[in-house]
Every structure is written in C-alpha cells, then in structure tokens.
Amino acid sequence: MTTLVFVHGWSVTNTATYGALPLRLQQQAAAQGVALTVTDLWLSEYVSFDDVVTMPDLVRAFDHALRDLHLLDASFACITHSTGGPVVREWLRAQRERPGTFSTIRLTHLMMLAPANFGSALAQLGKSVLGRLRSWFDGVEPGQRILDWLELGSTESLSLNLDHIHGDDPLGRGQYLFVLTGDRPDRALYDHINSYTGEDGSDGVVRMAAANLNARHAVLAHDSGTLEDSLSLQVTRAPRTAFKLIPGASHSGSAKGIMQAAPKTTLDALLRCLQVKDAAGYHQLCDTFDAENDQRDADKVELEPVGPFTPRVHIHDPRSLLIVRLTDESGEPLPGAKLLLNAGTPPNPDWMPQGFMLDRQANSRQSQVISLFLNHDLLAGSARVPDPSNSRKTLRPAVDAHRPYSVSVEPADLDGLVHHAIAAMASGNDLLDALGPHQTTVLDVVLPRKVHEGVFRLTRNLTPEDFSHPAAGPAIPG
Template identity: 70%
Template sequence: MSTLVFIHGWSVTNTATYGQMPQRLQQQAAAQGLSLALRDIWLSEYVSFDDAVTMADLVRAFDHALRDLHLLEPSVACITHSTGGPIVREWLRAQRDKPGSFSTIRLTHLVMLAPANFGSALAQLGKGVISRIKAWFNGVEPGQRILDWLQLGSPESLSLNLDRIHSADPASRGQFLFVLIGDRPDRSLYDHLNSYTGEDGSDGVVRLAAANLNAQHAVLSTQAGRGNLVDPLSLFLSRGPRCAFKLLAGIAHSGEDHGILASAAPATIDAIVRCLAVRSPADYAAVCDAFAQENAARDADKVELEPAGPFAPRVHIHDPRSLLILRLTDEAGEPLTGAGFLLTAGPQASPDLLPPGFLIDRQANPRQRSTVSLFLNYALLAGDARVPDPRNPRKTLRDAVIAHRPYGANVQPVDLTGLVHHALASTAPGEDLLTALGPHQTTVLDVVLPRKIHEGLFRLTQHLAPEDFRHLPPGDVIG
C-alpha cells in the first residue's frame, strides 16, 4: 500500500505519544494481508505550542514535509489524532483551491482518531486553564492561534466544515475518510475544576458529534414582509457526503490505558485495518453500513456504572447527543447581537413542552458572540424507551420519554423599531427542527432575518424651501 503517515494532536512534544500503535498496526495489517512495512511508516513532529503558529502555517509546513519524502509512488495514507485530522483536511482544501502552490501528492485514506473537526468545548477555557489538564498537555503552553481555530463555532472550523457539506463526495474520486472515536472519558483523568473532561457524549476532550463528519447545514429564513408582526421561518436543509463513523466502546481521548492512540487497543487496531483495506466506493459504503450497525448496537447498550469506591456506582446513560451550532444574522450578513433564540415543542409551540435535561451545555464563540453552540440530548428530543437498570431489569433508571414534535424556534431581535429594524420571527407551521438533527452529529443552523427598511430612510422631495426632516414619519416598509 502507499506510505502511511501518523500525525499527532495539538501540543504534543514527544513521539512517545504514538505508543505502540505503529508497530501493532503493522503486525495486524500483515496478519490480514496488507503490505505495510515499517519503512513505509512516518511519524510527524510538528509544533503547535507556539502562539505565532496558525493552521495555515501548519498546512504549508505539512505540504513541505511531504514533498521532502520524495515518494516513488505519489500517494499517502494518514492516521491522525485529535487536531491532526483538521490539519490534513485543511491541506486537502488547500490542494484543491491552490493547485499551483501545493503538492500533487494524493491522499488515499484519512483515518481520524478522535478528531476535533468541529472543535472542542475545552478550547474556549483559555491557555491557563487548559494547560492544567494533564490529559491534554505535557508541560507546555498551548498555541493561542490553533486554540482559536478549535473553539466551538469558530469561523475557521465552520468554513472548512461547510465546504465539505456542500462539496462532492470524496469517495467518488477514490479518497476515503474515516472517523473513529471512543465513547466515553477516562474517568481517572477527570479534572474536578472542569466538568468538560468527564462529560458524557464525549471522549473527555472531543464530543462525539463534534468529531463526526456526517453533518448538516440548515437555514431558517423568510422573505421580507411589509406588515408582518411575526415573520414565518422556513427550513432549508443540506446534508454532507456520507462519512464512515465508528464509536469504540470504553476508549477515551487520551491516556496510556484507555487513550485511542497510545493504548493501541485491539478494537482500535482492528477498526483502522478495516479502514485501510477499503479500495473502492463499494468497499467504503460497506464499511459505512457496518460501522452504523455496530454504533446502533452500542447505543442500545448505553448504561455505564462507574465504580465509586464504597458508595453506589455512578450511573451514566450514554444517550446520543447532537451539536447545534447556531448563527444569527440578517440578510445583509449583519450579526444579530443580543437576539433571543428560544426552542419550542409541540403544535402549541411552547418551550414548556421541551423535555427536562434536553439542553446539556451552550457556549458562545468569544470572537463571534452571535454564534452559539448548543449541546442537545437527541434521545430525549426524539423520544426514548424506558431505560432498565442492568443490575435488575425490573427496576427503571429512566421512564420512557415521549417526543413533543414538531420542534420550532422563536427569534426576538433587540431592535424591533426604527428606520431599519428586525421583526419577531418563528418557524412556520409544519417545520420541524428535529429533521435537521442527527444522533452523534453536528448541524450548523443559520437563522437569517430580513432587514425592515422604511421608505422614510431615503426620500425625494420637490419642496425647494428649507425643510427639517429629522422627525418625519418613517413610512411603510420597503419591499
């Protein structure tokens, strides 16, 4: 097969981070008939812990390093961890958009282990806090510019992911992408000062939905009305190309015992070999189907009993979650800073019908305050069967949950009056936001309101005598 390049995650300072993964993978690949010699394996050493370094800098340096290999066969496969996944994806986009500036080396397989494709909730906490989390860093301060890219809802990550959603399927041209991620944090690495490190629905650093490239772009928009008190919002939905996505039971983001890279667990090795064995779009579709079935089996067995010493074990119900990245703007692209966004449920469009516990977390992007990431419990919104206690199936951990569809939204701008203003808006009857969500998936939702411009903003008059027009009536809305 082609040359295999391992690419580590952010703020790594030693190739010990790869553990026994390269050697064990080579052994397993050989046992299954894949030609993968140690001389074909390269380990990356890149610097991300310098505040001057940007994602674009790493992409250019990665391209240069690949050129220096002087490959006889101009193709590579990559296995990445964490931030390594977005680096290679940004390189693929640069190859496409700037063909004269980047190499023509072809990527055949990209196997991403716990990639922060849509970012990480931890990235917003700042350098000082993050550097204390020993599961992520090793004695260095993280680079601020890469940290900015990794914040949930960052313009850079959204640009990359929306580009994928609206682009052609790479599998059709023989380029195969895979996402493998552990299904829970390593509880021994929990940071009591930061609950994100033990968050269900994540591997302790990256949320499952934020790793998954099976993503959607939804738009709620309306036509500007002249006299509407409440503008109706219609839903338009685009789904990205299918991506092979697999959950690895009991695997976490970091750590020698349970980390997806360093532990080199047999389940991880087996999944990687299955990915590297893909040779055609038909093979890829078969792996996608198989991974989906295995994920469904994992989701059905979703109760974790965490030992708690002499006390009763802590119960974790690993429901599928969804990440909703919300952007509020108007038709001119102006951010609707301060606007209220309220989810509703049922034909009555009432927020009181939303299931308790459906909203797990929310973060506003610090550089784009009108971009907010909502972490939602998909199972509670979609409805879920009774969850029995595995210790005694007659006992119930959670009663059955009934969905209260359709789910909608109300938007309340702060500027409801003036020569230029915005109006209240609500999803139109018949629209259901649940259709835009998916289990373990991310949806980018753009809410676009019309600008209400009154004719009094610009008038022509034939009154030649001087006239004060500071207090004239605004007139009707244009359009």
C-alpha cells in the same frame, strides 16, 4: 506497499503521544497480510503550541514535509489524532483550491482518530488563564491561533465543514475518509475544575457529534409567498462518511486512549479502513460501522464505581450538536437576539423534554454564534432504560417525543429606521428533521431586515430643512 503518515493533535511536544499504535498496527497488519513495513511509517512533529502559528501555516508546512518524502507512487495514507484531522482536511482543501501552489501528492485513506472536526468545548479553557498557566509551566505557549480554530462555532472551522457539506463526495476523487472516536471519557483523568473532561457524549475532549462528518447545514429563513414573520427550514446533508464508535475508548491516556493505548478495537477498525479499495467496499464498511454503532447505542448504561458508595449512573444517549448562527438577510450579526426552542402545537418552550439541553456555549469572538449540546434520544423519544444489573429496576422511564420542535427568535431591535421583527419557524416544519444522533447541524437563522423609507427620501422643497430626526415611515417592500 502503503506509506502511512501519523499526524498528532494540539499541544503535543513528544512523539510518545503515538504510544504503541504504530508498532502494533504494523504487527497486526503483517498478521492480516496488509503490507506495512517499518520504512513506510512516518511520525509527524508539528508545532501547535506557538501563538504565532496559524492553521494555514501548518497546512503549508505539512505540504512541504510531504514533498520531502519522495513517495514512489506519489500517494500515501494518513492516521490523525484530534486536531491532526482538521489539519489534513484543510490541506486537502488547499490542494483543490490552489493546485498550482500545493503538491499533487494523493491521499488515499484518511483515518481520523477522535478528530476535532467541529472543534472542542475545551478550547475556551485552553485560552483561559488556567490554560496559559499550564502552558507556561510546561515551557510552551498555548497556541492561541490554533485554539481559535478549535473553538466551537469558529468562522474557520465552519468554513471548512460547510465546504464539506455542500461539496463533492470525496469518493469521486478516490479518497476514503473515516472517523473513529471513543465513546466516553477516561474517568481517571477527570479534571474537577472543568466538567467538560467528564462530559457524557464525548471522549473527554471531543464530542462524538463534533467528530462526525455526517453533518447537516440547515437554513431557517423567510420564503417568498409566506407570512413575513414565518421562517421555512431547508436542510442539506454532507456526503456519507464512515463513522465508528470505539466502545470504552477515551481521547487520550495510556490506559484507555484511542491512540496511545492502541486498543484492539482501534487496530481492527484501522485495518478494515486500510483494506477499502473501492466505493462499494467503502459503503459496505459504512453500513457495518452503522450496525456496530447501533449495537453500542443499545448498550448505553455505564455504572461508574464510586468507592464504597452507590455507583454513579451514566446513560449514554446519542447527542446532537447544534451550532446556531443568528444573522439577517444582509449577513449582519444579531447580537442580543433571543433564541427559543419550542415543542408541540401551538409551540411552547415549556413543553420541551426535561433534560434535553446539556450545554450551551457562545463563541468568544462571535457572540451571535451559539453551540447547543442536545440529548437526541430525549427529543426523539426513548424507551424505558432498565438497570443492567436488575432488569426490574428502572433507571429512567420511557420518554415521549414532544414533536414538532420549532424555533422562534426575538431580536434586540424591534423598532427604528432599520430593525428586525420577531419571527418563528413555519408550521409543518420540525427541527428534529435537521438533527441526527451523534451528528452536528449548523443552523443559520436568517431574519428579514426591515428598512424604512425614512432612511432615504427625496424632496422638492428647496428651503433648508432639518432631517436629523426623521420619521421612520413605512417599511420598504423586500
């Protein structure tokens, strides 16, 4: 018997958000012989729309609510939607880091539907005047503190995800994590005021790359023994996580929503997840999901009907989310620094493939953290894309890769007692090696900090001497 807990997303105020998924999942499970009875299904009701409530508050309350279930075998499985994924992942981290404070209840299967693991580009809209007006008309606050977590590149979300990337494989703890996300927006729900709701590469709210936990942490920093203005690239990959694209599903809505509409593809994927019992079965399902994703990526053209006019063409290339943090070796942020992406040898920003940059967004609380949404297929090189209704017609000609790709940084302060110098990625490195299709990469660009001897001098001159305008002198060796 499996106890299954459902956890909803941000701004939800009614359990109708779960739609028919709990009942249909129970019915489908019974048909396949998976033990799920009515008394084993629990629907969460948590508050994300109060400006005072923080993510740690939700984690603490979630732990208390679990204790009240009095689980017979002290274990459960969980299906989350949207922000519910990060909430439960934060709870898992709290369990590991504070075992004396949080319960020892064991989560076996965490199935995340459209999780905002790396946040959502829409979080800034939620914090805007429009978002506040919408919340005011609904009689609730927008949930400022949760939206802060959800903003792309937030300190809180990056902390959780970098812990995951550099941490132990959850399989070693007997935990099976799964990410299932829709592959396109519901065009009927498009908000003409905000184009993010119809953004290709997302489900209308969360980008596929931002949902995926198969992420990477890349560090671009000076390496001893190389030129001072040369930055070397090192990449760390997260433990493998099962990732499944649900074709045709969107983030929400009763027609195409991955949870509320309860499409058969969602039900089938969830039941396959629930039936994983060991590491071998988990890796096998990862392989199966990868093969199904490849098949979906091969069928990438969507022709959107536009009334009496020519259909609107959407080419669903795999995208990459690159979250760049600009700091120096002391951890100081570099506001005003200019980051350039270059292609070819010698590096040239004008050689980047046309259309590779889809969006950029700076974090509102940390301007030195920038999220770049990139077309991975155009960077890697793409074959000709034919019209599915007429294979002789070309929707997009073949695109060659312009590798290697590199990064150069021009800081705002190029001189002074303490300053930074222009730096570039070392030759032989390729930024594309740090990017993955439908994946997020956190890129830390770390510049050497130039401290000159004029900052601190010793003198034997006992006569009073004015040093309010010191000469910088040479830089102190690092």
